[in-house]
Structure formats: structure tokens, C-alpha cells
Amino acid sequence: MASLCGPTCFMIPATNGGLLRHRTSLTTRRGCLSVSGGTSFFHTSPSSKRSLSFTCLSISSDSRIGIKEAVETEKAPAALGPYSQANKVNNILFVSGVLGLVPETGKFVSDNVEDQTEQLLKNMGEILKAGGASYSSVVKTTIMLADLKDFKKVNEIYAKYFPAPFPARSTYQVAALPLDAKIEIECIATL
Numbered sequence: 001m002a003s004l005c006g007p008t009c010f011m012i013p014a015t016n017g018g019l020l021r022h023r024t025s026l027t028t029r030r031g032c033l034s035v036s037g038g039t040s041f042f043h044t045s046p047s048s049k050r051s052l053s054f055t056c057l058s059i060s061s062d063s064r065i066g067i068k069e070a071v072e073t074e075k076a077p078a079a080l081g082p083y084s085q086a087n088k089v090n091n092i093l094f095v096s097g098v099l100g101l102v103p104e105t106g107k108f109v110s111d112n113v114e115d116q117t118e119q120l121l122k123n124m125g126e127i128l129k130a131g132g133a134s135y136s137s138v139v140k141t142t143i144m145l146a147d148l149k150d151f152k153k154v155n156e157i158y159a160k161y162f163p164a165p166f167p168a169r170s171t172y173q174v175a176a177l178p179l180d181a182k183i184e185i186e187c188i189a190t191l
């Protein structure tokens with residue numbers, strides 16, 4: 001474990017201080033604080049003038065990376081591998097690629113790209129909600145399609161979920177997707 005020094009101060013809302021006490025582990029790495037079981041807390045820079053009541057961990061760091069907090073919800077499909085459904089870092093939520101799996105069964109809603117798109121966007125909505133964000137706070141998405149011929153069908157469904165101004169977006173046809181999915185979408189939202 002690297003030594004920590006410097007000016008960054010990590011703050012936890014007083015109301016969440018009790019949550020932290022129940023955590024099983026609290027580890028620090030150079031420029032990064034990891035708390036297992038992750039629930040809402042955040043840090044602020046020394047220049048912040050917030051006047052709310054906080055519990056201050058007074059962790060100093062020589063890095064500006066900040067705290068990384070994993071978001072987890074049972075209302076969206078569990079991660080299929082070594083990744084988090086989403087990670088909060090500072091005021092940004094990074095949502096992993098989401099598939100059209102039904103959370104309760106872990107199976108695709110159907111083989112149909114329209115159904116998978118609807119399901120994955122609902123799943124994404126749950127992850128965004130769990131992370132304190134929403135469709136309207138998404139600033140960037142990446143769509144990965146098994147077949148770019150599905151572009152039009154996907155656009156029609158996608159447009160129902162994201163209000164204008166739409167997120168920036170990139171769309172690709174890829175060689176293959178996990179579990180042979182028809183579509184996967186990842187996103188970045190502001191908090």
C-alpha cells in the first residue's frame with residue numbers, strides 16, 4: 001500500500017457515516033480509496049465551500065483521481081465477469097455495457113433486437129437510478145450492434161428513452177457480443 005500525502009480531502013455526509021462504520025473493509029491505495037459494499041458517499045476538493053455537515057475522513061492524496069465507488073443493483077442483470085455494473089468517480093457515473101437480459105433469470109428477453117434493446121435500456125435505467133443518475137443526465141453512449149442493419153430499429157427505441165438534447169453517441173457493428181447478444185450499450189452520465 002502506498003503512502004498517502006497531499007491536499008485532497010475525502011468527505012462523507014454525516015448521515016452516511018453510520019453506513020461506513022458497518023463496512024467490512026476500508027482500504028487505501030495511492031490516490032484511490034476503496035470501500036467494499038459501496039454505498040453513496042463522495043469527496044470534495046479543498047476548494048469546495050460546502051457548508052453542509054460532513055464526516056471528513058481527512059484522507060490526503062497526491063492524486064486527483066478521487067474516490068471510485070461501485071454501483072450495484074439487483075434490478076439490473078448482475079455483471080457477467082470481473083466488472084461493476086457502474087462506477088461513480090467524482091461527479092461522473094460510468095455504466096458498463098448493458099445487455100437485454102432479464103435481471104431475475106439472467107436470460108435474454110428474446111432473440112429479437114427490438115426486445116433486447118427495450119430490455120437493456122430498462123436495465124440501464126435501473127443502474128442509472130441506483131447510481132443517482134437518470135436517462136436525462138446521460139452525456140455519452142456507445143452502441144455495439146451485432147448487425148448494423150438493426151440501426152434504424154434501434155434508433156426508434158433509443159429515442160424513446162433519451163430526451164433531447166440527446167447524449168453524444170458512437171455506434172459500431174462488432175464481430176461478436178457477450179452471450180451472442182444482438183446489442184450492447186454503455187454510457188456515461190453526470191451526477
Ligand SMILES: CC(=[NH2+])C(=O)[O-]
Pocket residue numbers: 080081083096097098099178
Ligand atoms: C457485458 C459486459 N459489459 C461485459 O463486459 O462483458
